[in-house]
Each structure stands twice: as structure tokens, then as C-alpha cells.
Amino acid sequence: MTIRTVSTREAPEPAGHYSQAVVEGGFVFVAGQLPIDPATGAIAGGPDDIAAQTRQVLRNVDAILRAAGSGLERLVSVTVFVTSRSQWKAVDQAYAEMLGAHRPARAVIPVPELRPGCLIEVQAIASAGPA
Numbered sequence: 001m002t003i004r005t006v007s008t009r010e011a012p013e014p015a016g017h018y019s020q021a022v023v024e025g026g027f028v029f030v031a032g033q034l035p036i037d038p039a040t041g042a043i044a045g046g047p048d049d050i051a052a053q054t055r056q057v058l059r060n061v062d063a064i065l066r067a068a069g070s071g072l073e074r075l076v077s078v079t080v081f082v083t084s085r086s087q088w089k090a091v092d093q094a095y096a097e098m099l100g101a102h103r104p105a106r107a108v109i110p111v112p113e114l115r116p117g118c119l120i121e122v123q124a125i126a127s128a129g130p131a
Contacts, residue, residue: 010063054094
């Protein structure tokens with residue numbers, strides 16, 4: 001049993017003592033990702049654009065999965081944290097745009113706050129290896 005850590009410059013660097021993802025047991029476990037553009041360090045879409053933030057956070061998850069040899073199409077479980085239930089319709093629409101017909105298991109958890117300016121955070125588990 002060897003746990004492999006994953007790191008890519010195509011997603012935001014960890015802000016603490018954790019890896020972007022780890023691979024073990026045939027799965028990729030992606031740490032919670034925020035809607036930060038890794039090229040600029042800015043929050044995508046600003047503090048009121050949940051759709052732009054959703055697309056960016058999923059691009060970050062995809063970059064990490066690709067660095068691990070996987071991708072969004074191999075997601076098996078996604079946990080979405082949002083700061084308001086009222087955002088859900090826009091989140092779900094942007095999520096569907098990014099994932100297409102693929103429908104992994106998913107939980108949505110409203111939280112009182114995330115990093116200032118961030119409206120969403122996503123943690124994910126995917127199958128490792130090519131599709």
C-alpha cells in the first residue's frame with residue numbers, strides 16, 4: 001500500500017499542511033478546492049458570481065484529477081459546500097455544464113462561511129487511472 005500525493009501548478013497551491021490530492025486504493029481523493037484562479041490567485045467571478053465560481057472550482061478539481069491520471073469523467077463522489085441554499089440552482093446549472101451526462105454521487109452542505117469572497121468549496125473522490 002503506497003499513498004501517492006498529487007501536485008499541479010494548474011490548481012491553487014495548498015494553503016496549509018495538506019496535499020491537493022492523494023491516490024490510494026484505486027481512488028483519487030481531492031482536498032477541498034476553492035474557486036481561485038491558479039494563474040492570478042484571484043477568486044473567479046467575484047464575490048457574487050456563484051456560476052463562475054462553480055466553473056472555476058470544477059476546473060481546479062479537473063486539473064488535479066488530470067495530474068493524478070484521472071478526470072471529471074471518473075468522479076464517483078462530490079461534496080459541495082455553499083454559503084447559501086439560494087445559490088443552489090445556479091450551482092447545479094454550472095455543475096451540469098461542466099460534467100455533462102456524468103452524474104457522480106453528490107452531497108450539498110450549506111455552511112455559514114468559507115474563505116472571504118468564496119461562495120463554494122468542492123471536495124471529490126474519483127477512480128484513478130484513465131477512463
